[in-house]
Amino acid sequence: MENKKSNFSEWYNEVIEISGLSDKRYPIKGMNVWMPYGLKAMQNIDRTIRESVDSRNFQEVQFPVLITRDQLSVEFEHVKGFEKEVFWVTRGGMEPLEVEMALRPTSEAAMYGMFSLWVRSHADLPLRLYQIVNVYRYETKHTRSFIRIREIHFFEAHTAHDSYEDSERQMRQYMDIWGEISSRLCLPFEVHQRPDWDKFPGAKYTLAFDTLLPGGRSLQIGTIHQYGTNFSKTYDIKYLKDDGGHEYANQTTFGLSERLLAAVIGIHGDDHGLIFPPDVAPTQVVIVPIPSKKVDVDSFAKEVQQKLLSQGFRCTTDDRENYTPGFKYNDWEMRGVPMRIEIGEREVTSGTAVLVSRHDRKKTKAPIEDVAAWTSTILQGIKDALTDKANKYFRENMHHICNLDDLAKTEGFVIAGWCGERECAEKIEERYEFGTLGISPDDSEEKSCIVCGKPGRNGTFSRSY
Amino acid sequence: MENKKSNFSEWYNEVIEISGLSDKRYPIKGMNVWMPYGLKAMQNIDRTIRESVDSRNFQEVQFPVLITRDQLSVEFEHVKGFEKEVFWVTRGGMEPLEVEMALRPTSEAAMYGMFSLWVRSHADLPLRLYQIVNVYRYETKHTRSFIRIREIHFFEAHTAHDSYEDSERQMRQYMDIWGEISSRLCLPFEVHQRPDWDKFPGAKYTLAFDTLLPGGRSLQIGTIHQYGTNFSKTYDIKYLKDDGGHEYANQTTFGLSERLLAAVIGIHGDDHGLIFPPDVAPTQVVIVPIPSKKVDVDSFAKEVQQKLLSQGFRCTTDDRENYTPGFKYNDWEMRGVPMRIEIGEREVTSGTAVLVSRHDRKKTKAPIEDVAAWTSTILQGIKDALTDKANKYFRENMHHICNLDDLAKTEGFVIAGWCGERECAEKIEERYEFGTLGISPDDSEEKSCIVCGKPGRNGTFSRSY
Known part of the structure; x- marks a missing residue:
């Protein structure tokens, strides 16, 4: 087997193939076959997710895979973000469809029209739903199993609340849920508030969970979004208040995907193959x-x-x-x-x-x-040991730098003073193909920007998948 | 609530709506939202299916939803059967795709190219796989929740064997599996071998499980197909024999769908609403x-x-x-x-x-x-009582007739002598919009055809969904 440390990318592909997780010889690029062993591991990950959200009164639903252009177009900014990246169904049988339909890239546009029917009064809130379905992206870049694909196994929770405060409570609850899931998967992570230009289209702000794969590239393995009333205004999701007036609901979402499996494979495996945490292992x-x-x-x-x-x-x-x-x-x-x-x-x-x-x-x-x-x-000892080992690598690859030139010799997370301006971030990004992961919500230390010298906070940058 | 007996169709729609199983207000015809309660019931049905097939060493996989026109076209007869009935993806982002892709109507064309890679030798057989996924039909007729829709929750098992005898053993094992599932769902059924003109495209023969809904219309709730080597020859699924030669595999499939939930709703409910068998009930x-x-x-x-x-x-x-x-x-x-x-x-x-x-x-x-x-x-008593009640209605609506004119006053299953010819079946079908369900494999009684008088066997006919 390939050496994991020196040839991570080859090791990753090889271990997926020979352990029978996924077969990528299916004749459509980026659409792979879930083999029995891989599907079982993913179903075990899904179970950890379900247990965490079910215990907090989320309810599972399933929406159709198709979204009409009209549904998507309600939110111009939203469709703009996706139009170029989705598969379009244009024909039914031999006839062209009157309205083209997209394979869902994510389900805001599918769900929120229905939310506007379901949310009537105060008593209907909070609404907490989730689904585990495949989503689709017309990915033109190089694809990679479980990481960058065209058919993505996806978890998405969507909520609606009667106040911004309650939606903020939801955001904090997501952190608890994510804490449970990541701990069962033995995955270290950092939370980063994505810069405005990289947040989800339509979100007020986006928090992402980033982990680190061998080779020093970060992998986004989860996101939570605060939508405020941005979507509820567009999709007309409002409720009757006690005083007889109407108010738009505040909304949030939480997304996870098969990248969780990618992280489990990449972080825990060794030169002899996979190492599954007990909660993920098809056979323990x-x-x-x-x-x-x-x-x-x-x-x-x-x-x-x-x-x-x-x-x-x-x-x-x-x-x-x-x-x-x-x-x-x-x-x-x-x-x-x-x-x-x-x-x-x-x-x-x-x-x-x-x-x-x-x-x-x-x-x-x-x-x-x-x-x-x-x-x-x-098994508990194995879980602890995998966690410790993963945390060690994670911490060892978190580098504070004070000088732009240090980027050349740095892998993993690079933490540097940053004023928050896109211009300065781009200078860091361009230098060595780094991306801007954003700022850590818990880190309020003042730091002058490594590029322009103006006051700022710690920003995190990395090469990423 | 509507009266179930006199207004079954309205009762059915109403009970689905008010009990919160499914919401059909989604803006695409025939694509409905699985509400939490309905999804849980369906997941419980899926569990009964998984338990039955897993215990017989079937393995679960998941294939991509898209199938290229090339994959479909390998089998001309197969694509002909589906081309007019599927959704076609023709654009990725802003660009037309080089090869159009269909949303799977069923997965033979998706799977069997991969089977030809996986099956190499005798030791790879029997291959027993299944998946539980959505399939898609561009349905132009009137749609009905869980019965006739465009996005269908679907179970499909696919096998490959080293002899026709072994594939016939598989067909008999399907009957055992189906016996377990139908018994847990308290559903009565009859097995009918579909006439040749109505079998699955590419099958040697098709056996269908037909039940009866109130109002006297039959509902096909499951099918098993013997493919022989029809597909393996087209998709080149062959194995190395002990003597060094190559042989094409014999194949079978078994399909079930959310129609199982339709049958559970329609058969067991009463004027007060749903009645779930204990194995299906989200809350027991x-x-x-x-x-x-x-x-x-x-x-x-x-x-x-x-x-x-x-x-x-x-x-x-x-x-x-x-x-x-x-x-x-x-x-x-x-x-x-x-x-x-x-x-x-x-x-x-x-x-x-x-x-x-x-x-x-x-x-x-x-x-x-x-x-x-x-x-x-x-709960066991409830299961027995639901089964008895369902069987009673089922048996009471099985009518042997000797005279074509009796069709006018008959509901349910009509059993009549039939020579097996399409011409005679069509005379029965046309008369009162009956369909030909076929002959029962276990009933070998000789009977002269009710239409032409020639020797034949008992055929079953019904109005159906």
Whole structure:
């Protein structure tokens, strides 16, 4: 397998292919096939998302994939942002359609006309909905599995509120939700308020969650948007107040995508293949029996598997014939199963099992009656270790610079004083193909701009996907 | 609410609207919004499907929604069947696409090119894949929620085998799978082999599962297709045999859709609204506390809820203020929750709960310590009762006729001798807008044709959706 550190891009493509996550040989560029193993991992990520939002009374819906040009055109600024980037359906059967329709690039235009029907009074608010669907972009740049594609597995939450304050509370709640999800995926991130010229079309402001892949490029893995009343005015989403008047709703959104899987692959894997955090792993524990002529290894393995399944672990036994245990170890390591259990003659005789964690290959001998408790402890330890390792790389690649020339030798996040003006950001961007991630909402330190010297705050810049 | 028996069509639309299953006010004809309650019911149906196929080693995948004209054109007969019925994407951004792309109407053309890459040797077979995705039809007829729409929630299984015999075994396994699913949904059905002129384009033969909605029209709710080597020859899906030669794979498919939800709604509901079978119900048990000033009804209700949740029941407590218990009973009955629990002063004092089944309003008094066991028994009883009631209507509407004129006064399934010729079927069809469902594979009784008098078998005809 490719060396992850020195050839990240090749390693990434190779590990996706050989572990069976996705097949990109489908004849349309940027539209890949979700293979069973990749789809299961993504469904596990979806489950972490659903658990977090469902517990906060979000409700799941599904809107149609098609949006008419009329729906999109309601918001001129919005359509302008997308017209060049979407797929257009222009014919139904053999006849041209009267109104062209776009494959949704995101669902504001699809949803908000319906919101205006659903929101009548104060009592209908807050409205908190989400959907997990595919969205589409007519991507002309180079595509990359799970990162830059034309058919994107997407989570989008949309809310409406009876005051700006309540919508701001929602923005803070998104941070809690995101905290839960990122922690289960063991992903480090920084929050950046995107500069105005890079915020979502129609948003008052956009906060993005940026992580860092090996090779030092940042990856945007989530965004939350404060819309204020920008969209509700355009789509006429208003409610009757207690005093009989009408008021426009304040709105927010929260978006996540299959980039979460890209981050999990890129950040946790190593030169032996994938390493899945336990919450993402399609298989959390694989049992590999080591054949013996003296004792019944297979039924002992079944007993262990049964103990783990009954405690809710996703556990399988690799009983393939014609493969050596060593081959199986490698195979499951490559596929990123966080823990394996080895069971041979010695284990059967002594009533134990050998538990091996994928990331450090540490072995633990556990008595069979405690195997579920040990599995739980070891999986938690794996989660902690993956988090620590990811955080370490993340922190090590956060560089404060005071001199523009330092950009040349810097990878990862570059933090520098910035006045907030686009002109100065562009000077930084152009120098070494850096992008402007924005300012951190929690960092109010004053800093003079590295370009113009005027007063400013810390801005973060990076090369990015 | 509309009377279900006399105004089924209006009843159907009304119950979907007021129970919050789907909103058809979306501005594209036949593309409706899945509302939270409807989506949950559909996801529960999907779960029953997944459980049945996963346990038989089917693996879930997801293919792209777009299929190029080239992919479709590989199989001329196939594209001919669909060209007039699909949405065509012809533009990406502002530019016309070099190759037009269709929104998948079904996924043979998307999948089988990839199958030809995946299937190499004997060891790759049988290949058993499925996906649950939306498919698209440019439907020009009158649309109807969950029954005739343009964006269809769809399950499709696709298999490849190393012999025709094995693909026939697959066809029989589909019958087992369908038996499980239909039984959990309490849906009666008949299997009909569709006449050749109505089989799936490219299939050797098609078996369809037909049920009956109130009003006497049949609804096709599932199909399985034997493709033989028709598609594998076109898409070049072949494998290396032990003797070194190559052989084309034999293929089958199995399709289900949101029509399952339509059938559940239409068959089980009554004049008070929906009735969900327990496996489909988003909420299986609703607890309605009857306020009391003397005892603490709410914490008693919580205790009951906790007992049920811990046993895996989908259970909620309706603690809305400003609504009477009577209002709540009606509300949840309308939404089809199969069982409610009433808890008032008397119940708290005596340590009991009143369990009421939705379909017959029968009340059972259960001691609180046994409430989970009683719930399980009652839900099973509801399932049996819904099945019996549905079967009864189904059987009562199966009519054997010996005279063409009897069609005038017949609803439901009409069974009549038929020689198998299209000409004779069309005479039956034209007479009273009946359609030909085909012959039952299990009924080999000889019968002379009701039209031409030649020897034949029993054919089934009906008005249908």
